[in-house]
Amino acid sequence: MFPARSRLRLLPKRGLAMTWEIGESMTGMMHEADIELNVHQGPDYLRTLTPEQGKVCEKVTQALDKQSYETLLLHGVTGSGKTEVYQRLIGEVLVKGGSAILLVPEISLTSQIARYFQDQFGEQLIVLHSGLQVGEKAKAWQDILQGKIRIVVGARSAVFAPLPDLRLIILDEEHESAYHQEENPKYHARNVARKRMEQLRGVVLLGSATPSLEAYAAAQTGKVPLLTMEERVNRRPLPPVEVVDMREELIKGNRSMFSLSLQDKLKRTLERGEQSMLFLNRRGYSTFVVCRECGYVIRCHDCDIALTYHTQGHTMRCHYCNHEEVPPRTCPECGSRYIRFFGQGTQRVEDEIKGLYPAAQILRLDFDTTRSKDAYENILGKFRRQEADILVGTQMMAKGLDFPNVTLVGVVAADQMLNMPDFRARERTFQLLTQVAGRAGRSQKPGQVVIQTYTPEDRAIIQASQHNFKGFFWEEIGYRKARNYPPFTHVIRVTLIHEKEEKVIKGAHSLVNSLRQGIVSDQNGNTSLDILGPAPAVIPRLKNHFRWQVSVKGKLMDTLREFLHQGVRRFARDPISSGIQLNIEVDPLSM
Ligand SMILES: Nc1ncnc2c1ncn2[C@@H]1O[C@H](COP(=O)(O)OP(=O)(O)OP(=O)(O)O)[C@@H](O)[C@H]1O
Ligand SMILES: [Zn+2]
Incomplete structure (x- = not known):
């Protein structure tokens, strides 16, 4: 039924013992040693x-x-x-x-x-x-x-x-x-x-x-x-997930970025000669503001998006509507003085593990270590051959990978992704945590997962720790509907780009005005369209150019497109628009 294969080759070591069908014609062609091997690792296409x-x-x-x-x-x-x-x-x-x-x-x-x-x-x-x-x-x-x-x-x-x-x-x-x-x-x-x-x-x-x-x-x-x-x-079980409340670690006097539980599990995994993977979000280009004592994260009142901290000007901003606030000295929720600006790197994780377990072999997989062409393959290859005990990396190693000897997965800071200034932050977090957890215990050895967080009560974290995709879906879809976010609406984002900051800001305001002229409301003043911004882009300055953004949101894509089109045409007649580059994105995946 399936295409005959042209040549016989043994598979790389997978270390799986399971039920294989070994075809008669095949066994005849193999040496005894091979048969022995194939009982364990047989050619993939013979799997039942x-x-x-x-x-x-x-x-x-x-x-x-x-x-x-x-x-x-x-x-x-x-x-x-x-x-x-x-x-x-x-x-x-x-x-x-x-x-x-x-x-x-x-x-x-x-x-x-x-x-x-x-x-x-x-x-x-x-x-x-x-x-x-x-x-x-x-x-x-x-x-x-x-x-x-x-x-x-x-x-x-x-x-x-x-x-x-x-x-x-x-x-x-x-x-x-x-x-x-x-x-x-x-x-x-x-x-x-x-x-x-x-x-x-x-x-x-x-x-x-x-x-x-x-x-x-x-x-x-x-x-x-x-x-x-x-x-x-x-019928291998999905690995049990322990959610560690990092606020309690602080109370216990543990200031390390690893909870005591994760430290303990890392140690035991090392002792058993099994492998661990530690995850961190991609290098943070956005820093959010969190209370280390109660976990409260400062969000925009209107958009429910985590405010981003800017060292320059010591201020927090909403990247959707441009609302701006000075960071509080004490937590608005619990009064603690442990207000912190959050953003950690893989390098720091690696350094800290080295301090804790000097004998452990560590590999790091992130943007910095994978710039050269074969770097990914080399690092993953080494890990696959079990030449290292711990792989530290960003989400680029979260999905798809199948390493039988990985029995421990640790998420160092789940909040980092949860508090990205993006309405999809929660969905991304759920996906990442579920995928990451899925790397553990894929072979006979049972796996375990530790998720560290300041907000253990967040639904993305709870549902991911229970491997409950459906539960998460229904909660999140309800939230999107209530907040009028996609998939219930479409978004088109316009980024204005120019060397001079002043010009970009003026241009962005002019674009909003031009768009406003096109808003038609019903007798009750309702409109099916929304204009968000102007606000600085999440990356406010790139290659020496300033970037501001304006987004429009609406239920029907055709109406929305036409609305934007007309608005941009009016904008083009304003002299301020000359020389400003517009980048238009339909249903952008990150906002
Ligand atoms: N029918 C089968 N019998 C035995 N082993 C199997 C069978 N199907 C898949 N496997 C093995 O099970 C493991 C998991 O499979 P695979 O990597 O395809 O999972 P997946 O669904 O793609 O997971 P993920 O979403 O995490 O990438 C692999 O090691 C694979 O070789
Ligand atoms: Zn806002």
């Missing part, structure tokens, strides 16, 4: 699908057979074996003469997938990503066009791969914002996939353990069929 995997494959195959366009959403918990499902489906497509694209959000994940698929697909598969040299890329496209390549695995831009007879595009980790290209040409890989499959009457499969609110909402309305895998492979 779990009943849940089987059902999902069946459903998608039916969609493929219809030869009409369809998008399906696969919600499968971490470690439920989505990769295996993708492999079967692609095998299926190949047998029927088609070709397929599998997208992953980050380059670092392509090699793991390629390794997983290599034995079954061999030379018919290619990994495409923006890290390829021009020559390599040109050669790859030629091979693709000539039909030598039938499967493309890659990051975002691989969605454009010109495969003949394209039948299936899979987006793994569909919730990831990396699928959205923010620079010109702006696009979202999901939308490109959809368009291509509409034209070719094929299937788009979105997969994730933490689907985006948008995708899951579409599934709830019945627009997109929902497929689920609720259990991990071999």
Whole structure:
């Protein structure tokens, strides 16, 4: 039923003992030593699908057979074996003469997938990503066009791969914002996939353990069929998650960035010779203001967005509406003097671990250590080969990775992401925590997870610690509705960019005025459109240019587009607008 594989090769060590079907014809071709190995690690394509995997494959195959366009959403918990499902489906497509694209959000994940698929697909598969040299890329496209390549695995831009007879595009980790290209040409890989499959009457499969609110909402309305895998492979349990209240650590006199519990678990994991992963949010470009005693975070009254602290001017600002306040000396909630400006780096985490466990081998995976071309692969490769005990990193290592020896996962500061100045901050936090927790205990050894936070009562943290996606979805969707945020509305953001700050500020105000003129209200003064700002952008100054932003929000995209279009035309007639660069983003993924 599945394509014969062209050559025999043993898989890299996975250390999994499970039920394998070993085909007769195969055992005959192997040496005894190999058979021994394969009882444990056999070729992937010989795996027996779990009943849940089987059902999902069946459903998608039916969609493929219809030869009409369809998008399906696969919600499968971490470690439920989505990769295996993708492999079967692609095998299926190949047998029927088609070709397929599998997208992953980050380059670092392509090699793991390629390794997983290599034995079954061999030379018919290619990994495409923006890290390829021009020559390599040109050669790859030629091979693709000539039909030598039938499967493309890659990051975002691989969605454009010109495969003949394209039948299936899979987006793994569909919730990831990396699928959205923010620079010109702006696009979202999901939308490109959809368009291509509409034209070719094929299937788009979105997969994730933490689907985006948008995708899951579409599934709830019945627009997109929902497929689920609720259990991990071999019924392994999801790891228990301990939420540590960092306010109490302070009371205990522990000023380290690691709670006593996390310190203890790290030590024991090291002693057992197992591996740990420690997560931190990406280097903070925004600092929020928190009370270390009660966990209170200062937010904008109108937008419910964490205020961002600016050293310059010693002030806090809302990046949606530009509300500004002086940071309080004492906590408005509990009166404590422990008001702090928050933002920590991976480097500090590494240093502190070295202090606590001098013998531990530590690897760091973040923006700074992965600038060179092969850095990701090198670091992850070392960790996979168990040449290090602890991997410290940002969310770039949160998803998809499958390391059997990782039994402890620690989230150093869950609040860092929760308090990003963005209405999606809570959704992002839930996704990150769930994904991160999903890295632990994926093999026989049971895993455990520690989440450190100043706000253990936050619903994103509670639901993630209970692995409760549905619970989180319904709470969050209610919040979005109450606050009129997407997916109930659309947002278009205009960023004004110029060398002179004064000009940008004047321009931004002029744009708001121009937009206001276009607001039509009903007899009761209600309008279906909202203007947010002007306010400095989250990154207020970039490459020596000042940046301010104005956003418009409304229920209907067409109305909103037209409204903005008219407003920008009026703005263009104001002399202040000359020379100001406008960057317009429709439904931006970060705000
Ligand atoms: N049918 C199966 N039988 C045995 N092992 C399996 C089967 N399917 C998958 N596995 C193994 O289970 C582990 C988890 O699978 P996989 O990495 O595909 O999970 P996932 O659903 O993609 O998780 P995540 O969302 O965390 O990336 C892998 O080590 C994989 O090799
Ligand atoms: Zn505000």
